[in-house]
Amino acid sequence: xxxxxxxxxxxxxxxxxxxxxxxxxxxxxxxxxxxxxxxxxxxxxxxxxxxxxxxxxxxxxxxxxxxxxxxxxxxxxxxxxxxxxxxxxxxxxxxxxxxxxxxxxxxxxxxxxxxxxxxxxxxxxxxxxxxxxxxxxxxxxxxxxxxxxxxxxxxxxxxxxxxxxxxxxxxxxxxxxxxxxxxxxxxxxxxxxxxxxxxxxxxxxxxxxxxxxxxxxxxxxxxxxx
Amino acid sequence: xxxxxxxxxxxxxxxxxxxxxxxxxxxxxxxxxxxxxxxxxxxxxxxxxxxxxxxxxxxxxxxxxxxxxxxxxxxxxxxxxxxxxxxxxxxxxxxxxxxxxxxxxxxxxxxxxxxxxxxxxxxxxxxxxxxxxxxxxxxxxxxxxxxxxxxxxxxxxxxxxxxxxxxxxxxxxxxxxxxxxxxxxxxxxxxxxxxxxxxxxxxxxxxxxxxxxxxxxxxxxxxxxx
Numbered sequence: 526x527x528x529x530x531x532x533x534x535x536x537x538x539x540x541x542x543x544x545x546x547x548x549x550x551x552x553x554x555x556x557x558x559x560x561x562x563x564x565x566x567x568x569x570x571x572x573x574x575x576x577x578x579x580x581x582x583x584x585x586x587x588x589x590x591x592x593x594x595x596x597x598x599x600x601x602x603x604x605x606x607x608x609x610x611x612x613x614x615x616x617x618x619x620x621x622x623x624x625x626x627x628x629x630x631x632x633x634x635x636x637x638x639x640x641x642x643x644x645x646x647x648x649x650x651x652x653x654x655x656x657x658x659x660x661x662x663x664x665x666x667x668x669x670x671x672x673x674x675x676x677x678x679x680x681x682x683x684x685x686x687x688x689x690x691x692x693x694x695x696x697x698x699x700x701x702x703x704x705x706x707x708x709x710x711x712x713x714x715x716x717x718x719x720x721x722x723x724x725x726x727x728x729x730x731x732x733x734x735x736x737x738x739x740x741x742x743x744x745x746x747x748x749x750x751x
Numbered sequence: 752x753x754x755x756x757x758x759x760x761x762x763x764x765x766x767x768x769x770x771x772x773x774x775x776x777x778x779x780x781x782x783x784x785x786x787x788x789x790x791x792x793x794x795x796x797x798x799x800x801x802x803x804x805x806x807x808x809x810x811x812x813x814x815x816x817x818x819x820x821x822x823x824x825x826x827x828x829x830x831x832x833x834x835x836x837x838x839x840x841x842x843x844x845x846x847x848x849x850x851x852x853x854x855x856x857x858x859x860x861x862x863x864x865x866x867x868x869x870x871x872x873x874x875x876x877x878x879x880x881x882x883x884x885x886x887x888x889x890x891x892x893x894x895x896x897x898x899x900x901x902x903x904x905x906x907x908x909x910x911x912x913x914x915x916x917x918x919x920x921x922x923x924x925x926x927x928x929x930x931x932x933x934x935x936x937x938x939x940x941x942x943x944x945x946x947x948x949x950x951x952x953x954x955x956x957x958x959x960x961x962x963x964x965x966x967x968x969x970x971x972x973x974x975x976x977x
Contacts, residue, residue, distance in 0.1 A: 592906055620879055
């Protein structure tokens with residue numbers, strides 16, 4: 526039974542990969558840089574985007590919002606006049622715990638790619654499956670909040686290993702926690718040596734500027750041959 | 752394709768249900784109360800168990816620990832001389848994001864049920880899929896940390912709806928956050944009206960005693976006809 530299960534999963538990941546490539550081709554054609562933005566529930570993805578997306582010099586940014594149910598995060602971002610498209614992952618059971626390439630593909634007709642330079646795909650809050658499913662992104666960024674503890678890179682290694690930037694959020698709470706930031710960074714380097722990391726506070730705005738600059742630089746490289 | 756996918760999921764849940772019933776029969780035979788303990792990553796499940804399991808009057812408690820990789824949480828609990836069994840969910844890809852009935856069943860030969868009154872199954876940190884898969888538990892308890900925000904019941908309704916106790920953890924941080932506890936409780940009642948809830952701090956020990964008493968009462972009811 527277990528062997529069958531692994532085969533089913535492998536087939537699903539293969540099919541996903543094919544659709545992710547089709548998404549990627551569409552994004553490339555339109556010159557849109559796509560960031561797959563991931564974290565555990567409540568790590569602060571939406572607040573980080575609220576802090577960032579309105580002040581991106583010369584970059585037209587949009588968001589594709591993934592949630593099991595509802596559109597609360599999408600509504601928050603739409604209030605800032607950022608174009609937002611919502612995907613809900615709950616067709617008939619408890620809901621999917623991640624976005625896959627096909628869900629993103631099914632949302633593409635609603636997104637005017639030619640009007641965008643940057644599309645941030647805010648994934649479902651989860652540290653496991655979102656890392657397994659490519660959606661056609663150029664880059665993966667993940668957020669770890671210091672309130673989650675220093676051990677998370679070791680417990681969810683694929684997520685921390687497959688991203689190219691880690692935002693360490695809620696650092697304004699450092700004085701109120703027994704949090705060992707050095708231990709987090711050591712754990713991070715153990716699973717993904719040298720991965721770029723930024724210490725940020727979505728609440729106070731501390732450290733937000735480098736993250737904004739990172740997004741602008743990413744978006745500016747779209748269409749430029751590597 | 753979508754219809755096929757839903758069918759596959761339904762079949763998987765049916766198969767899971769059958770195995771969950773077999774687990775349940777084994778637990779009943781041994782007179783063990785089983786609690787499925789769930790939350791987002793870093794909400795404080797292990798720390799809550801550290802605070803609780805050593806002081807359970809007259810109740811022999813054990814833990815079945817579910818993680819994608821590693822045994823850090825199991826090691827923490829084993830240090831308290833609580834019998835712990837580890838399940839890792841990462842056979843060949845990124846890892847399963849939840850425990851299912853078959854994983855629990857495969858661990859049962861390593862657990863001496865006759866030596867236990869209470870088995871706490873600490874699920875993988877995730878607010879979606881763990882709620883979809885019964886493992887043979889008597890009760891589900893979930894933890895929501897106030898650092899995750901007040902909106903989580905609305906965003907992950909199945910998890911909050913299918914548990915019979917909600918622990919609201921990290922309340923020692925209330926003075927340092929703009930957290931609206933009333934809004935959380937309103938959201939909780941919107942998806943699961945009147946569900947019992949306890950405000951706790953695993954860090955300071957505040958509110959831990961009622962949670963300990965809840966576990967003792969649960970364990971004492973095992974084997975007693977309803």
